[in-house]
Amino acid sequence: MIEEKNARHAEKMKKIKAARDRMMATKTDEKGLILVHTGTGKGKSSSGFGMILRCIAHGMPCAVVQFIKGNWITGEAEMIRNRFAEECRFFVSGEGFTWETQDRARDIAAAQAGWEIAKSQILDPEIRFVLLDEINIALRNDYLDIDDVVAFLQTRKPEMTHVCLTGRNAKPELIEAADLVTEMTLVKHPFRDGIKAQKGVEF
Template sequence: MSDDHARHAVKMAKKKAAREKIMATKTDEKGLIIVHTGKGKGKSSAAFGMIFRCIAHGMPSAVVQFIKGGMECGERNLITERFSDLCEFHTMGEGFTWETQDKARDIEMAKAAWEKAKDLIRDPKHRMVLLDEINIALRYDYIDINDVVNFLKEEKPPLTHVVLTGRNAKEELLEVADLVTEMELVKHPFRSGIKAQIGVEF
């Protein structure tokens, strides 16, 4: 073994020992409040990735879509056609607010979606519940942020993970969350005149 390889092996052994020491202290398990926000693409995609992990492990889960009701959604098609026994899927929105142009209807649908979400979260059989684009409804005050935060703090079962996606997550939600990821926009094809494409955006 060369000196370079030997030094590398010693360095990695030390790193491994340090890592194992840290990991030995991480023994708690809890249902997490997870927020995906930011202007970059991938918030819902990453959340659906976690839903598919739950499905792969045979863990019951559920999805409530707050906004994207009128849009084609590959994840929805796959789950409802092949995994409905493991994942409940509820599309409650009717499209983005600039499409519906009916604030009263948008508020009514958002509140109904939140009521459905609460029922799903309360059911301890669900290991993960995804609230897709709920941050949009919260941003427009269609749902009371204090109601959402208080519910997550007081009524969410201890081992249930709840994932909340959408831009402009409110500070109150970020404060109560266990895990927050902000997707940063660096470059997007839409700005170059390329439309949303199947398999990438939906």
């Protein structure tokens, strides 16, 4: 009985493996990707920071530009600054979420300063992966011009450089231009039950 089940399983897995091997053999191109992490769920920034870890592990120098979230330095940011100063450049633009500053002119200036830094990091031939953390919030509020950002990524980004843009409400123009888009969807959140943001999980 159990031997039969295991034999059927082996047969099925063999077919899946053959199909997968055939599929993978058609995927031969390498190129730098435009990645977007959006949606209202968790994990948009933390998976961006997870990719930074991967790049460092592979010896690929990185840069992070944090938009909007400046005041609220997260655990990942602190860690990268302290432990990976050699392998990853780290820039902060902006002074916290916009409902904290209540000053639109200052937010626009901060976002634009961040975008100038972002462009120079993307153009730098040393850098292989650039994380533009929470840039979608700056784009959504029109602190940055979406057409400028998309045009730059499409025409000026070096071919092998990856750029990852995070934040909820990614603009349709950016999704259209991107190679890989993931939407993080909130299925269930403990805030609803009076649980506050937790160290290690949320920040």
